[in-house]
Amino acid sequence: MTTLIKTDRFVLSDAERAAIEHEMHHYEDPRAASIEALKIVQQARGWVPDGAADAIGEVLGIPASDVEGVATFYSQIFRQPVGRHIIRVCDSMTCYIGGHESILGSIKSQLGIGPGQTTSDDRFTLLPVCCLGNCDKAPALMIDDDTFGDVTADSVAALLEAYP
Amino acid sequence: MKTFASFGPANRIARTEETHPLTWRLRDDGQPVWLEEYQQKNGYTAARKALLDMAQADIVNTVKTSGLKGRGGAGFPTGVKWSLMPADESLNIRYLLCNADEMEPNTWKDRLLMEQLPHLLIEGMLISARALKAYRGYIFLRGEYVDAARHLNRAIDEAKAAGLLGSNILGSGFDFELFVHTGAGRYICGEETALINSLEGRRANPRAKPPFPAAVGVWGKPTCVNNVETLCNVPAIVGNGVQWYTGLARPDSGDHGTKLMGFSGKVKNPGIWELPFGITARELFEEYAGGMRDGFTLKCWQPGGAGTGFLLPEHLEAQMYSGGIGKVGTRMGTGLALAVDHTISMVSLLRNMEEFFARESCGWCTPCRDGLPWSVKTLRALERGEGRPEDLEVLARLVDFLGPGKTFCAHAPGAVEPLGSAIKYFRSEFEAGISPAAAVGKPGAEFVQA
Numbered sequence: 001m002t003t004l005i006k007t008d009r010f011v012l013s014d015a016e017r018a019a020i021e022h023e024m025h026h027y028e029d030p031r032a033a034s035i036e037a038l039k040i041v042q043q044a045r046g047w048v049p050d051g052a053a054d055a056i057g058e059v060l061g062i063p064a065s066d067v068e069g070v071a072t073f074y075s076q077i078f079r080q081p082v083g084r085h086i087i088r089v090c091d092s093m094t095c096y097i098g099g100h101e102s103i104l105g106s107i108k109s110q111l112g113i114g115p116g117q118t119t120s121d122d123r124f125t126l127l128p129v130c131c132l133g134n135c136d137k138a139p140a141l142m143i144d145d146d147t148f149g150d151v152t153a154d155s156v157a158a159l160l161e162a163y164p
Numbered sequence: 165m166k167t168f169a170s171f172g173p174a175n176r177i178a179r180t181e182e183t184h185p186l187t188w189r190l191r192d193d194g195q196p197v198w199l200e201e202y203q204q205k206n207g208y209t210a211a212r213k214a215l216l217d218m219a220q221a222d223i224v225n226t227v228k229t230s231g232l233k234g235r236g237g238a239g240f241p242t243g244v245k246w247s248l249m250p251a252d253e254s255l256n257i258r259y260l261l262c263n264a265d266e267m268e269p270n271t272w273k274d275r276l277l278m279e280q281l282p283h284l285l286i287e288g289m290l291i292s293a294r295a296l297k298a299y300r301g302y303i304f305l306r307g308e309y310v311d312a313a314r315h316l317n318r319a320i321d322e323a324k325a326a327g328l329l330g331s332n333i334l335g336s337g338f339d340f341e342l343f344v345h346t347g348a349g350r351y352i353c354g355e356e357t358a359l360i361n362s363l364e365g366r367r368a369n370p371r372a373k374p375p376f377p378a379a380v381g382v383w384g385k386p387t388c389v390n391n392v393e394t395l396c397n398v399p400a401i402v403g404n405g406v407q408w409y410t411g412l413a414r415p416d417s418g419d420h421g422t423k424l425m426g427f428s429g430k431v432k433n434p435g436i437w438e439l440p441f442g443i444t445a446r447e448l449f450e451e452y453a454g455g456m457r458d459g460f461t462l463k464c465w466q467p468g469g470a471g472t473g474f475l476l477p478e479h480l481e482a483q484m485y486s487g488g489i490g491k492v493g494t495r496m497g498t499g500l501a502l503a504v505d506h507t508i509s510m511v512s513l514l515r516n517m518e519e520f521f522a523r524e525s526c527g528w529c530t531p532c533r534d535g536l537p538w539s540v541k542t543l544r545a546l547e548r549g550e551g552r553p554e555d556l557e558v559l560a561r562l563v564d565f566l567g568p569g570k571t572f573c574a575h576a577p578g579a580v581e582p583l584g585s586a587i588k589y590f591r592s593e594f595e596a597g598i599s600p601a602a603a604v605g606k607p608g609a610e611f612v613q614a
Binding site: 026027028029031032033034035036038039060062066069070073074075076077088091092093094096097128129130131132133134135136137138142145147 | 257266267268269270271272275307308309310343345346347348349350351362363364365366367368382383385426428429430434435436470500502504505508512513516517519520523524526
């Protein structure tokens with residue numbers, strides 16, 4: 001017998017809805033707030049759950065498929081759960097010369113994850129990122145909103161400590 | 165340890181108001197210059213002049229005759245771009261967009277300006293908006309630049325409170341609103357029509373041109389997109405005049421003014437500095453960056469970002485301006501150079517670069533979407549020593565098929581420019597990746613189980 005799997009319908013919180021409506025007024029067309037709306041949902045929930053596209057589309061008056069198209073295009077919008085902290089390792093050629101692959105190797109041996117993966121305790125997700133603009137301090141990486149330069153394979157462990 | 169104040173070297177060279185219009189206001193401690201200090205350092209005097217004493221067409225003409233060129237990498241004359249805005253007065257909703265989506269590898273000049281001199285950008289946008297009759301501006305800022313976002317938003321609040329943004333600015337009758345719009349990743353957003361799509365809340369695919377943004381831009385309205393550093397040049401040009409501006413560069417430079425230039429890689433003193441156009445790359449490399457670190461020798465260098473070609477040490481005699489770098493076969497790009505040292509394999513370096521370009525392709529047109537991953541696959545095989553004899557020909561064909569004029573935007577041509585030049589100057593390194601076994605094997609032999 002087939003079982004219907006019932007999932008809770010996605011509902012925007014009042015705060016999320018208010019923040020999205022506030023953003024809409026900065027633009028001539030409400031659609032322009034779609035990326036910001038996804039960021040608002042992500043900020044509150046850590047990622048953009050299924051169903052958010054319908055709810056955002058309804059507020060902005062655009063099809064859910066358009067919202068989903070945007071959500072899957074941009075690298076900072078997460079359509080699957082991520083860890084509590086995001087590690088972004090710059091992989092520009094400047095950081096390549098600076099040795100960023102040894103940083104990735106060090107993270108792999110400490111956390112057991114490669115780019116695009118999340119630790120089993122949901123503490124960290126590792127992502128590649130375009131040049132972070134700290135080329136005089138290569139290699140560089142970001143953990144959440146904090147940027148670090150002159151990182152070495154040995155210094156990564158101490159940086160990660162600060163993000164429980 | 166949290167986010168650090170960066171850019172020591174830019175703050176440490178001797179700077180004057182007459183010779184360093186972009187950076188003379190920087191503080192020695194690297195902290196942002198807020199409104200009070202900015203005004204003490206003659207801030208917003210150029211805006212006052214532009215809004216109260218100059219006709220709109222005079223501002224456009226001043227920028228046009230100054231010869232200011234776009235500082236985002238392409239170097240298109242700013243005044244010409246401005247004059248493309250329609251003369252039809254009935255088209256009264258116009259936008260000024262600041263391209264602050266700085267993601268070009270090895271480029272961190274706009275971050276310096278936005279983090280430490282947010283009011284210089286606001287003043288540049290205010291004067292430019294007046295010239296373009298734009299009633300609203302957006303700074304399209306990449307999401308990772310969290311300090312720049314914070315500083316710009318605070319500076320915008322200060323400017324609004326002081327009557328420098330909003331309605332009837334300085335009693336001139338001119339209204340201008342300014343917003344910071346932060347992006348959500350993807351290098352392609354820096355392409356100006358992709359940026360417009362992204363601002364509108366769409367996928368950042370570039371648009372077909374024509375129509376150009378000046379005719380049909382954001383929400384179909386006349387739109388001008390300028391880079392951060394370009395807009396930051398405008399106040400001094402308007403304030404000090406064209407004659408002063410054209411005297412800034414070295415006498416034999418084809419480009420006018422100063423440029424934020426840099427050098428990174430294994431050099432002694434990596435950094436960025438505001439320097440006159442026309443200095444030689446050797447001055448930049450030796451006198452500012454201090455040459456290579458002990459134990460490293462210069463193998464080759466790139467003049468300005470991932471999308472520019474590689475040059476040899478002998479090319480350091482080239483002058484840093486578009487024509488000077490053009491003479492040795494590539495583009496000046498963003499003017500922030502990268503030193504590649506003797507320990508680096510060109511095959512591996514290009515593999516790293518093409519992985520970046522392939523990942524960041526928006527996927528819209530076939531040559532870029534399919535060609536770049538093909539180059540990555542080929543380079544990976546060469547890197548492992550498992551290349552096939554025809555692989556260099558494959559790469560040469562990709563350099564051609566993904567070149568200028570054959571793709572929807574400049575992304576793929578930028579991706580193959582360094583590849584073409586690397587093969588030209590370091591062919592033997594690529595040939596060394598061809599497997600001796602592959603040379604005698606038949607195509608498809610690796611699929612046959614022994």
